[in-house]
Amino acid sequence: MSKCDQCIVREFSSLKALNKEELLKMANCKTSYIIKKGEPIFSEGENVNGIFCIKDGVCKLSKLSENGNEQILKLVAKGELLGQRSMISDEPVNLSAVALEDMEVCFVPKSEILGFFNGNNQFSMNVMKSICGDLKEADDHLVNMAQKSVRQRLAETLLELYETFGTNEDKSLRIKLSREEIAGMVGTATESCIRLLSEFNKNGLIELSGKKITLKDFNKLRSM
Amino acid sequence: MSKCDQCIVREFSSLKALNKEELLKMANCKTSYIIKKGEPIFSEGENVNGIFCIKDGVCKLSKLSENGNEQILKLVAKGELLGQRSMISDEPVNLSAVALEDMEVCFVPKSEILGFFNGNNQFSMNVMKSICGDLKEADDHLVNMAQKSVRQRLAETLLELYETFGTNEDKSLRIKLSREEIAGMVGTATESCIRLLSEFNKNGLIELSGKKITLKDFNKLRSM
DNA sequence: CTGATTGTATGACAAATATCATATTTTATT
DNA sequence: AATAAAATATGATATTTGTCATACAATCAG
Numbered sequence: 001m002s003k004c005d006q007c008i009v010r011e012f013s014s015l016k017a018l019n020k021e022e023l024l025k026m027a028n029c030k031t032s033y034i035i036k037k038g039e040p041i042f043s044e045g046e047n048v049n050g051i052f053c054i055k056d057g058v059c060k061l062s063k064l065s066e067n068g069n070e071q072i073l074k075l076v077a078k079g080e081l082l083g084q085r086s087m088i089s090d091e092p093v094n095l096s097a098v099a100l101e102d103m104e105v106c107f108v109p110k111s112e113i114l115g116f117f118n119g120n121n122q123f124s125m126n127v128m129k130s131i132c133g134d135l136k137e138a139d140d141h142l143v144n145m146a147q148k149s150v151r152q153r154l155a156e157t158l159l160e161l162y163e164t165f166g167t168n169e170d171k172s173l174r175i176k177l178s179r180e181e182i183a184g185m186v187g188t189a190t191e192s193c194i195r196l197l198s199e200f201n202k203n204g205l206i207e208l209s210g211k212k213i214t215l216k217d218f219n220k221l222r223s224m
Numbered sequence: 225m226s227k228c229d230q231c232i233v234r235e236f237s238s239l240k241a242l243n244k245e246e247l248l249k250m251a252n253c254k255t256s257y258i259i260k261k262g263e264p265i266f267s268e269g270e271n272v273n274g275i276f277c278i279k280d281g282v283c284k285l286s287k288l289s290e291n292g293n294e295q296i297l298k299l300v301a302k303g304e305l306l307g308q309r310s311m312i313s314d315e316p317v318n319l320s321a322v323a324l325e326d327m328e329v330c331f332v333p334k335s336e337i338l339g340f341f342n343g344n345n346q347f348s349m350n351v352m353k354s355i356c357g358d359l360k361e362a363d364d365h366l367v368n369m370a371q372k373s374v375r376q377r378l379a380e381t382l383l384e385l386y387e388t389f390g391t392n393e394d395k396s397l398r399i400k401l402s403r404e405e406i407a408g409m410v411g412t413a414t415e416s417c418i419r420l421l422s423e424f425n426k427n428g429l430i431e432l433s434g435k436k437i438t439l440k441d442f443n444k445l446r447s448m
Numbered sequence: 449c450t451g452a453t454t455g456t457a458t459g460a461c462a463a464a465t466a467t468c469a470t471a472t473t474t475t476a477t478t
Numbered sequence: 479a480a481t482a483a484a485a486t487a488t489g490a491t492a493t494t495t496g497t498c499a500t501a502c503a504a505t506c507a508g
Contacts, residue, residue: 094363128312139297143287145370147411178455188496194458375464412465418485434486
């Protein structure tokens with residue numbers, strides 16, 4: 001069993017407030033999983049009863065709208081935690097998490113986390129600040145969804161993918177999403193998304209080559 | 225100076241976890257304000273350094289989009305708290321709060337609240353659950369904004385206003401909003417909002433009479 | 449390798465929504 | 479009450495976006 005104190009998640013998440021002893025306790029009760037690309041970590045409505053630490057890989061957090069469309073709210077990458085809100089609220093998870101790449105995750109039961117939560121002030125403060133950050137992000141995102149055009153939202157989404165996940169050696173976006181998934185992030189129909197990508201391509205804002213997307217004109221994308 | 229232990233806010237908010245002693249401390253350091261309709265309680269970007277308790281009245285939480293449009297994220301009524309997220313994150317407020325009616329609010333400085341926060345586990349848990357509730361709401365709202373039509377969103381907004389604020393004796397919605405504000409909640413142009421309200425009126429879903437809006441066909445509104 | 453399946457692309461069209469113009473009504477101010 | 483200002487309403491039109499159909503390309507299973 002790997003020790004939590006060397007784990008990347010410990011470096012970047014709320015867990016950085018845990019001390020050696022707590023990390024040891026956690027290492028003893030955690031369960032590790034390999035999640036294959038396309039597989040769910042959990043689905044909306046499930047009782048998760050713990051949090052997931054993302055040791056490697058990226059997943060999408062999404063929710064089905066009443067119309068049956070999948071809206072992607074956020075991509076979450078290695079080093080981050082999943083399920084904090086649900087744990088605090090003591091409710092089923094509100095979103096589904098599905099792997100976009102093969103992933104390594106660890107599950108830590110709620111009882112354990114709540115123990116740290118009560119015993120370690122800095123840890124609970126970190127969790128809360130993380131949730132507060134999510135709330136701010138969600139509010140800002142909401143304003144964009146409500147007030148910006150699909151074209152603007154697509155440009156922003158591409159820039160966000162660039163900033164969050166960077167590029168391959170050939171400068172193309174590292175994160176690999178289907179057109180349908182990009183549309184799910186933007187909140188539009190897949191065909192509209194494809195059409196706008198083609199338009200961006202024609203106008204030199206981006207370059208398309210197969211599934212690869214390369215951002216070209218950052219200024220135009222930003223000022224859209 | 226009025227005592228906090230009889231205040232409505234104490235009944236309905238995170239503050240219900242405070243004991244007599246804590247309420248007394250709070251009563252001694254709070255500041256009461258009357259906010260007139262249309263006036264701000266705070267504006268996005270401000271350092272608020274405390275929380276506001278809404279003793280009476282309703283306000284809107286809004287944010288300007290980059291296009292310069294005001295998006296209303298939430299209406300907040302008496303009994304609730306404002307500024308919890310900002311306090312925890314230790315950041316300027318992300319949203320503006322503007323009175324929709326004359327309001328009575330109390331301001332309690334951050335130092336005081338953080339004292340309760342550290343000393344009273346139930347209180348801090350309440351604050352956290354409240355923020356988690358906001359996050360869930362925001363995520364759900366976001367999906368609606370991204371995936372539903374303006375018509376659907378307007379219908380939902382009207383139902384929400386009905387459920388949250390109820391009606392006058394004549395069954396018209398109690399909460400009084402301008403068309404521009406309704407449009408700001410729905411996330412659409414004011415003219416589009418007016419036009420759809422007219423359409424709903426023609427089709428018997430609602431009844432318009434001056435500024436008064438009366439919901440008529442709840443089933444059709446719900447199944448839109 | 450080959451057919452089947454899935455993903456991407458594009459045209460044609462319809463529907464939804466925004467924008468601009470202008471009229472009408474309501475509200476506020478003097 | 480008279481006037482000005484703001485809010486509401488509606489028409490005309492342009493733009494955006496969604497939907498359906500179809501073609502083409504890429505990927506996968508056998």
